[in-house]
Amino acid sequence: xxxxxxxxxxxxxxxxxxxxxxxxxxxxxxxxxxxxxxxxxxxxxxxxxxxxxxxxxxxxxxxxxxxxxxxxxxxxxxxxxxxxxxxxxxxxxxxxxxxxxxxxxxxxxxxxxxxxxxxxxxxxxxxxxxxxxxxxxxxxxxxxxxxxxxxxxxxxxxxxxxxxxxxxxxxxxxxxxxxx
Numbered sequence: 001x002x003x004x005x006x007x008x009x010x011x012x013x014x015x016x017x018x019x020x021x022x023x024x025x026x027x028x029x030x031x032x033x034x035x036x037x038x039x040x041x042x043x044x045x046x047x048x049x050x051x052x053x054x055x056x057x058x059x060x061x062x063x064x065x066x067x068x069x070x071x072x073x074x075x076x077x078x079x080x081x082x083x084x085x086x087x088x089x090x091x092x093x094x095x096x097x098x099x100x101x102x103x104x105x106x107x108x109x110x111x112x113x114x115x116x117x118x119x120x121x122x123x124x125x126x127x128x129x130x131x132x133x134x135x136x137x138x139x140x141x142x143x144x145x146x147x148x149x150x151x152x153x154x155x156x157x158x159x160x161x162x163x164x165x166x167x168x169x170x171x172x173x174x175x176x177x178x179x180x
Contacts, residue, residue: 097128132174
């Protein structure tokens with residue numbers, strides 16, 4: 001079972017939040033604000049926050065730019081993970097990934113099933129790694145962002161979480177790029 005090792009020091013990570021929406025602005029972006037509140041409440045640093053329209057190339061370009069920024073460790077997007085024609089966030093993420101974290105979507109579905117039952121099948125939450133940066137795509141509802149953060153991301157982005165966590169391997173994500 002997972003636990004927090006209180007003998008270890010908490011290590012904050014730098015997280016960027018991307019809201020994908022054709023209609024939202026910062027002032028009415030409830031999902032993005034849910035993530036910001038949880039990120040800062042957990043002791044991490046908000047590195048950047050943007051809102052982008054549901055355009056695959058624009059989303060991928062923003063993800064790539066953040067992956068090139070040494071001041072960003074993690075990118076969390078919200079919105080555009082559904083099944084409609086305008087939902088292209090997952091495809092944009094996969095355009096950028098070097099490696100997909102397949103189990104992220106599976107675990108998100110398990111968490112969602114407890115809250116919304118079989119409606120969880122409509123989510124295509126995903127996670128991956130690119131250029132030493134973690135990328136996660138969450139649905140656009142505040143509840144889904146809350147569930148993903150509280151049940152998956154908060155523990156995995158806490159260096160003290162045992163038996164393992166994303167933070168302890170963060171320095172090794174781009175080791176293939178440093179090899180001669």
